[in-house]
Amino acid sequence: MKYIIDNKEYEVVIIKKNNKNTYLRVKEDLKIYVTTNHFTSKTSIKNLLDNNIDAIKKMINSQVKQNKKKDFFYYLGNSYEVFIDEVDEIKFLDDAIFVPSEEYLNKWLKNEIKRIFKERLDYNYNRYNEKIPYPKLKIRTMSSRWGVCNIRDNSVTLNTKLIEYEIDKLDYVIIHELSHFIHFNHSKEFWEQVSKYTPNYKQMRKDLKE
Secondary structure, three states: OEEEEOOEEEEEEEEEEOOOOOEEEEOOOOOEEEEEEOOOOHHHHHHHHHHOHHHHHHHHHHHHHHOOEOOOEEEOOEEEEEEEOOOOOOEEEOOEEEEOOHHHHHHHHHHHHHHHHHHHHHHHHOOOOOOOOOOEEEEEOOOOOOEEEEOOOOEEEEEHHHHHOOHHHHHHHHHHHHHOOOOOOOOHHHHHHHHHHOOOHHHHHHHHHO
């Protein structure tokens, strides 16, 4: 059954049960669901829709608002479709992510970048047998580099966009920058140092370039 609201056609799904009352709902697929008893005619359903058109419009608008989407969200090698929904905190469900607002998502992501980057820096730093300084961590968005090592102030800068990739890619960039404290160049010795902690560094480089 089809129903027209403001020149737009909506599908009406009729569910018949042994209940006495009739219920109207609009789900996220923007279909109008009518739950009624077995003896309700299509004419009666049509009249019911006509008499409740304002309430149906509100339900449709509410679902459209809940289904509001933004671009795909990339996090640790996975992509998620973002839904602004009435939730108290961020929720992941398969390939979807539900958040109360875009502002909330951005704040959450900023905190995640700080937490994860610091954890991975500590983890990889502790793997080194060589004596190197513990670097100050800097994080910023860069257009042409994944990371930067600054020997003068003992700092490592990581690109915020690394949060979009798998952990092993982030680890590779960190090892790359830490290795510059031993060889501040891209010599053969430098790459041997990198390969000590990331044997598949060539694949890591290829993946990040692509």
